[in-house]
Amino acid sequence: MKTAILGAGVSGLALARALVEGGFDPADLHLFEATDAVGGLCRSKTVDGFTYDVAGGHILYSKDAQTAAWMKAAGGGEDAFVESVRNTKIRFGDRFVKYPFENGLGDLPAEANFDCVKGYVEAWRERLASGSAAPADFGAWVRWRFGDGIAAHFMDPYNEKVWKRSLDHLTSDWVAGRVPEAPIDDVLRGAVGISTEGYTHQSRFAYPRRGGFGAITDGLAGPLADRVRLSTPVTRLAREGEDWAVDGERFDCVVVTLSLTDLPGLIEGVPVDVGRAMSELEYNSLASLLVALDRPEHTDLSWVYLPHPEQGPANRITYLSNYSPDNAPDGRSSFLCEVTGRGGEALPGAELTGDVLAGLERAGLLEQGEVLFTDRSDVRQAYVVFDHAYAERRRVSLAWLEENDLFPLGRFARFDYDNSDQCVIKARALAPVLLERTRAGGRS
Ligand SMILES: Cc1cc2nc3c(=O)[nH]c(=O)nc-3n(C[C@H](O)[C@H](O)[C@H](O)COP(=O)(O)OP(=O)(O)OC[C@H]3O[C@@H](n4cnc5c(N)ncnc54)[C@H](O)[C@@H]3O)c2cc1C
Known part of the structure; x- marks a missing residue:
């Protein structure tokens, strides 16, 4: 046939x-x-010894072990992969907040922690008292599930950055099954500084050693x-x-x-x-900006979310040289910044690189003198938009x-x-x- x-x-x-x-x-x-x-979208590119994924940082993770094994076999077998423990954070002012955010409230400044705990408890109580079903609008769903504090400090700004739309333009369908509900006890423990795990989805992942x-x-x-x-x-x-x-x-x-x-x-x-x-x-498009750094890797972070406008246009940076040491030459490191664009509209031009780097500097994640070079790849369609x-x-x-x-x-x-x-x-x-x-x- x-x-x-x-x-x-x-x-x-x-x-x-x-x-x-x-x-x-x-x-x-x-x-x-x-x-x-x-x-x-799975393609990667190597420039002057630095390797990056052209459609944002990718990891190999599957709930289906057989599928992961099949993909690893295709990519050269188990030994051709580096296994990592996910270490993901949210950048909030000058500090890192544990991910998922609702499990890391104790890392926030006291006022923001209070707003988030108060809102979370109020939303929890309201759901319990009214037995209300999940709202169909994503913006309303965020408040229904997490409360006003988490919405204002993280969920609203982060999602507006990624989706480039009002959150009520989106439905909550796409989060169904993707965002497990944190038990309220865990949220409260996290808020007073007792470490809780949060969801363990993708807690370990694999990435090809080379290429x-x-x-x-x-x-x-x-x-x-x-x-x-x-x-x-x-x-x-x-x-x-x-x-x-x-x-x-x-x-x-x-x-x-x-x-x-x-x-x-x-x-x-x-x-x-x-x-x-x-x-x-x-749909949304994506610009992926490799930042090649003249410094050895100095964190064990996997990726960091950047929810706030003052952190620049990137919504996430991936510490690619932590995924595999082969992603950067010896003694050097890299990260990959992701900037989404509204589908059908042009992504920002050459000014984007300066804006991303300036935002990262303001966020305390980069010093300009460390940057060897940058390299950018754009993809026209990266995210399905659930309107x-x-x-x-x-x-x-x-x-x-x-x-x-x-x-x-x-x-x-x-x-x-x-x-x-x-x-x-x-x-x-x-x-x-x-x-x-x-x-x-x-x-x-
Ligand atoms: C930011 C981001 C992060 C992601 N992170 C992960 C992750 O961590 N782990 C993970 O597993 N997945 C991740 N994904 C998802 C993953 O990239 C996709 O699920 C996957 O690559 C989709 O593959 P595909 O073959 O369906 O589509 P595509 O990769 O889009 O393939 C379609 C192919 O068709 C070709 N084509 C288009 N038009 C024509 C034409 N007219 N004629 C001939 N060919 C054409 C294109 O060039 C392309 O090669 C991520 C995606 C994004 C955007």
Whole structure:
């Protein structure tokens, strides 16, 4: 069954590998990749001995141990990875606050600690007394769950920085299942200085020793190298009888890992309402700024959140040279700063670098004299935005693709907040479906 996989990010590559592992003839596989390298959002880049991930700091973590093991095997096996214990903080004025914030209130200045504890207790009491359901607006949800103090000191400014929208434009759907509720006793213990764990999600993670996170996608692509057509952007998908033609070449099966928002411009015959649903899905872009430092690493931090405007435009910095010593030359270190942009709008220009560095200096995380150089990578689509129209637009879009015998797979092809492990899980679940279709003679 001649199969086209559009896009050679982790989703497309994992599907191709899983198909071949399941007995699919590699000669029937054709991956189309617009850029000159595989990996998509998982790609990494090395500049003068400093390696960084082009779409923000990535870690390998999965609740599914088998998936993590499969990804490690692709990336060179267990020994090719560094295991770390997550050490994440929030920068607050001149101090670090333990993450998650609600477990670290004792690290705050006394007044802010009081505001947060008071608000947390009031919100807890209110939920208990009223039995109220979680509000659908994200902004209201933050207050319902954490109270006014945590909202004002952390959640509101941090989320406004990341999402570039009023928080009531967003729904609370995306946090469901992602933010476990801290027991009130733990919050109170933390507030008076007794250490509590908080949630242990991603408390240990892995990262490739060499080559950045992209070593995983490079490894996935290795055996498929001759099946990937690099620098081959797909520009047109059209029906030919029961099949689809990709830029005029006919295929029995087409898997799409490209963004839903781009499909109306590529696929012939998308109905107007479906095209509108696809193209109006909201997203955010990202600028990733590597800061190469002329100093050895002097912390054991994994990453730090920067919620406040005076800390500059970056919302997070990742201490990449702590992930793997190979990410920086001997005696030097690096971190990676992430700045989001509102989808469809241009990211800031060259002034961004100065603004980020000045913010980090004000936050006490950097001294200008230490900076060797910076390097920037932008990605057009980094975050799915969960606005109130999201669920319906996504439903309409996916239903049409599936009705029309196209297989959407991946973070932006399904418009899901999926990490790479979830992309792999979904790719490996799709492989048996396609293998069955092959056995059935090309069509299910
Ligand atoms: C800031 C940030 C932090 C993250 N952190 C983590 C993390 O710590 N751990 C983790 O596991 N995941 C993390 N992720 C998520 C992870 O990056 C994604 O889930 C994953 O990379 C998505 O892979 P994909 O293959 O579905 O999509 P993509 O990587 O977007 O791949 C799509 C591919 O299609 C190609 N393409 C686009 N248009 C065309 C065209 N017309 N023709 C041909 N090819 C085309 C693109 O070039 C790209 O290679 C993070 C993401 C972001 C943005």
